Amino acid sequence: MQKGDTSDSVFASSDHATTTLRCLNDLRSSGELCDVVLDVSNRQIRAHRAVLAANSAYFRAMFSTSGLRETRERTIVLRGETDARTIAALIDFAYTSQIVVSHANVERLLATSDCYQFVGVKNACCDFLVENLSPTNCLRVDELARTYACASRVAAAARRFAQRHFVDVTKGAEFFASSLETVVELARLNYLNVVSEDDVVEAIVTWVKRQNFSNDEPISLLPLLESIRLAFVSSSHLALLWDLVGVANDFTECRQLLDCVVSVCSTPILRFQYRRERWSQPRRRNGFSEVIVAAGGQAGSGSLSSVEQYDMIDRKWSPLSSMTSSRYGLALVSVDDQLCALGGYNQTDGFVKTMEWLDTNTGEWQVKGKTMDQPRRYFGAVQVCGLIYAVGGHDGNATPLRSAQCYDPNADKWYNLAPMTERRMYAGVIESDGFLFVVGGHNGKQRLDTVECYNLETDTWRSIAPLPSCRSTVGLATCGGSLYAVGGYSRQDYLASCDIYDIRLNQWIPGPSLNFSRAAACVGCCEGVIYACGGFSKGFMGSVEVLAPSSNAWEVVESMSTGKAHFASAVL
Helix, strand or coil: CCCCCCCCCCCCCCCHHHHHHHHHHHHHHHCCCCCEEEEECCEEEEECHHHHHHHCHHHHHHHHCCCCHHHCCCEEECCCCCCHHHHHHHHHHHHHCCCCCCCCCHHHHHHHHHHCCCHHHHHHHHHHHHHCCCCCCHHHHHHHHHHCCCHHHHHHHHHHHHHHCHHHHCCCHHHHCCCHHHHHHHHCCCECCCCCHHHHHHHHHHHHHHCCCCCCCCECCHHHHHHCCHHHCCHHHHHHHHHHHHHECCHHHHHHHHHHHHHHHCCHHHHHHCCCCHHHCCCECCCCCCEEEEECCEECCEECCCEEEEECCCCEEEEECCCCCCCECCEEEEECCEEEEECCEECCCEECCCEEEEECCCCEEEECCCCCCCCCECCEEEEECCEEEEECCECCCCCCCCCEEEEECCCCEEEEECCCCCCCECCEEEEECCEEEEECCECCCCECCCEEEEECCCCEEEEECCCCCCCECCEEEEECCEEEEECCECCCCECCCEEEEECCCCEEEEECCCCCCCECCEEEEECCEEEEEEEECCCEEEEEEEECCCCCCCEEECCCCCCCECCEEEEC
């Protein structure tokens, strides 16, 4: 090399680490340069302190902390319930970077790697548990994850699995061997994939019967009852619970709770007064993100039975099964994570009084429940505490309706409520914090700017601040404690404007206008974002706009499959 050449060359061996580990393992196998012996249940395992310290924070602290006798002793006894085979496997891993994780050893390996702080192996055990979740092991995996401080990932995955497969999980031996606390914790979750709350009752009843409690060792059943959404349990399954509490040592408290549920569920006003009780709140049964579902409507001169859904995450529309009958001017509500389409009109049957329910497990619609007492189209409906409230609309007579009714799906019964102060169809109807708001509309003679509010607790209506201008076929949404009145038709124009009502101040202020004027559109709130779908302006519209409350502008997103108006939407 010439003296004037000053360039340097860096050599990096790609297999240096592997070669070094192989050499260290050969030295260990032959007993060369080993400076520590681990005594595990009388089995002697030779190793090098530096290799153990490099792989385990536990051994690093043991060998480097001044004053500990392990820093001087050649033989170190590992006491407790440590398994020699598992320790040997961890030491092998330190020298080879390989270890076998299986159903047979994962629990021992997780416990030991957690104790001796082999972080990489512990993470591998966690991955294995998550990848091999099943109805027969998810509860045990949840317990393991909490015990060994990997709850942030594994326990969450195990819990989600148990929620999604609740019925299968609660038929297994692992569930019947679970503690009362575990069963209560599972049954209390807001999200369970069940067909109805009766599935939860059946699981709990079977669990109690499998425990073989004796008269000398009675069980407290009140925590179990309180974990069930009792307001949504059928009368036949409530009877099962009545039979069950006879073996409880807190029979009196259980009986009082069941008496209260029966009394409350027979009266809509009482149902609302108890709405904050856990047993009165509906459970979300399928899915963990919200979607917009649009059903029926009018396109051209015909009515539609088609249904489609919009995923706010993927921002795409996809088809769902069609309803059994076409209808426009209908309402659509989400009840206990099912969808109910009610009311409306079509050219063949005239007014449609039946209710159709979408089974989210089969994806099919089914007509069930008592037909509507009052035919309605161009009306509003909302769900509150599992009850369906239907307000206003038109029944084919000369003037719109003032009437309001409430339907209880469990009792399959309609109840009459106090009538509105004014006749209305084409109004926006929404619920917020225990009040129904009915905005604008048409009274048969003129379009309205008036707004009224219904108190679910007192069964009374009162007028509140009117809209800045008249709106019929208006869309209405609630978000962040405010109402959004979107689009509609004035005395002469299709509207793009948006007015925002501050419930606390009883005051309307202007909001951001739509990109397109539209009346008879569907408006709502999904995943904290306000949407406006379809409607009519110069023709039937399929376009969709969304508004984040933090934004000041509507964004156009993917259109629906068909332009339509007077359809219904709900968030599921």
